[in-house]
Amino acid sequence: MLSAEENKKITQVGPGTSMGDVLRHYWYPVAATSELQHEYTKKVRLLGEDLVLFRDLSGNVGLVQERCPHRGVSLAVGFPDEDGIRCAYHGWCFDTKGNCTDQPNEPETSTFKERLKIDSYEVQEMGGLYWGYLGPKPAPLLPRFDGFVAKHAIRMIGHATLPVNWVQVMENSVDPAHTEWLHGHFHNFVKAQRGEDVSNAFIRQHKKIAFDEFEYGIVKRRLFEGQSEDSDDWTVGHPIVFPYILAVGGTGGEGSYAFQMRIPVDDETTWHVWYQAYAVAPNTEIPDSLKDVSLYEVPYLDEKGEYLVDYIDGQDIMCWITQGRIADRTDEKLGTTDRGIILFRQMIKEQINKVQAGEDPIGVIRDPAKNEFIELPLEKKKHHYSDGFAAITNRFQTRFAPNIDDLIAFYENQQRVKM
Amino acid sequence: MRSHRIESPHDRIEKPKSYVPDIFFCPYCGSSIKENKSFVLEYWNSDQNVFFCWCHSCHWRGEIVRINQIKATEIDE
Numbered sequence: 001m002l003s004a005e006e007n008k009k010i011t012q013v014g015p016g017t018s019m020g021d022v023l024r025h026y027w028y029p030v031a032a033t034s035e036l037q038h039e040y041t042k043k044v045r046l047l048g049e050d051l052v053l054f055r056d057l058s059g060n061v062g063l064v065q066e067r068c069p070h071r072g073v074s075l076a077v078g079f080p081d082e083d084g085i086r087c088a089y090h091g092w093c094f095d096t097k098g099n100c101t102d103q104p105n106e107p108e109t110s111t112f113k114e115r116l117k118i119d120s121y122e123v124q125e126m127g128g129l130y131w132g133y134l135g136p137k138p139a140p141l142l143p144r145f146d147g148f149v150a151k152h153a154i155r156m157i158g159h160a161t162l163p164v165n166w167v168q169v170m171e172n173s174v175d176p177a178h179t180e181w182l183h184g185h186f187h188n189f190v191k192a193q194r195g196e197d198v199s200n201a202f203i204r205q206h207k208k209i210a211f212d213e214f215e216y217g218i219v220k221r222r223l224f225e226g227q228s229e230d231s232d233d234w235t236v237g238h239p240i241v242f243p244y245i246l247a248v249g250g251t252g253g254e255g256s257y258a259f260q261m262r263i264p265v266d267d268e269t270t271w272h273v274w275y276q277a278y279a280v281a282p283n284t285e286i287p288d289s290l291k292d293v294s295l296y297e298v299p300y301l302d303e304k305g306e307y308l309v310d311y312i313d314g315q316d317i318m319c320w321i322t323q324g325r326i327a328d329r330t331d332e333k334l335g336t337t338d339r340g341i342i343l344f345r346q347m348i349k350e351q352i353n354k355v356q357a358g359e360d361p362i363g364v365i366r367d368p369a370k371n372e373f374i375e376l377p378l379e380k381k382k383h384h385y386s387d388g389f390a391a392i393t394n395r396f397q398t399r400f401a402p403n404i405d406d407l408i409a410f411y412e413n414q415q416r417v418k419m
Numbered sequence: 420m421r422s423h424r425i426e427s428p429h430d431r432i433e434k435p436k437s438y439v440p441d442i443f444f445c446p447y448c449g450s451s452i453k454e455n456k457s458f459v460l461e462y463w464n465s466d467q468n469v470f471f472c473w474c475h476s477c478h479w480r481g482e483i484v485r486i487n488q489i490k491a492t493e494i495d496e
Contacts, residue, residue, distance in 0.1 A: 002438070003438055005455070333462075334460070335464070338462060339462075339471075346458050346473045349458040349473065350475075
């Protein structure tokens, strides 16, 4: 249990809040690159701030406040200029730095526009995503974690906007025991209700779970019943990259990567992005249907509004949402298997103190030498994926990727490589 | 029609309106752990209420447990 004050402190994301200030030290995905391929703007809400991502006619990409300072109209419905975005209402134009470059109906000699600047933020592109940074300057480096920069990779991006605070989503990732029940026993119950039989590696009992702090967050490890202590699940595990990423490992084993990113939209909303990269041998020809980074929405409700609980991520989503928009931690009853959750909360608290003391929180990178290719600890032989590539890929949200059948057909016959 | 159910013992447990853990000082350095930079969280281990503590002042991290009965052997975790 936490006090109400503590719960508020760890869950608030807005500007000027304790955790909001910590969160502003990290880069966040704001769009898939493909979203600006045919469009010029995307409305973005991040850390409680309303923004617009835009591409101008010169190909510059900017992230600025959503509202035009003139009369408050949304620049998300603006249109592109050679060097910026124009407000649809009166044509005021703003470049990627937030400078007002044109005010069409003001007198030619007016200096008004020179005295006007809107909030603008840094944007970078990496791995098929645009990333934005809202924090204090100078901005740290955009971390080049393995899966985002692995070469010659097939990439897929699933996403869903969920009506929950980001912390309860992250807490799910430091709670290994839930996999045995939610993705094991409950999953089998759902399947049995439908008269379906399924082989399900997730049902195996956890004998031990452990958590280690490391340079970028927390590594969680587990030992299942019947496993020896030299198994990858126990000796390596996989990490939670503080504050908002779970690097769970791709279903293809070595050379495949999967990130679950819980991007705080505001206190009660999280943009969940599932990012997969399947690196293949450099001399392997990737089929046309898998060359582009596919972007797809992950559904979590059926046509009747009931939760979709027949796949792993849908089961998790059901739990996060039914906990309430912001989980009430003043009334919870944590047990011994929740120690990872406790550690994550303590890590949050520690980072709040660091930022308030003027220091960088954990995992902020400023040394380019450390940022060429960050290989995260990742078990290569993972028990949970032992049902085989096709079975497990179809049991995750990847089942909704438009080209999933092509991926399964292609990948099962390819040599896996370590980048 | 109003439904009636049998009262359970849990119904008689009065929940605090605003939960605040009853740990006041760091057992290692003696600093006030109530101070909002430290971290105290209560969880349960069998019949024990455990207070996980992290002191921002000395960075001690540990757990505080009230011992109700002295046992000769410990239960496996």
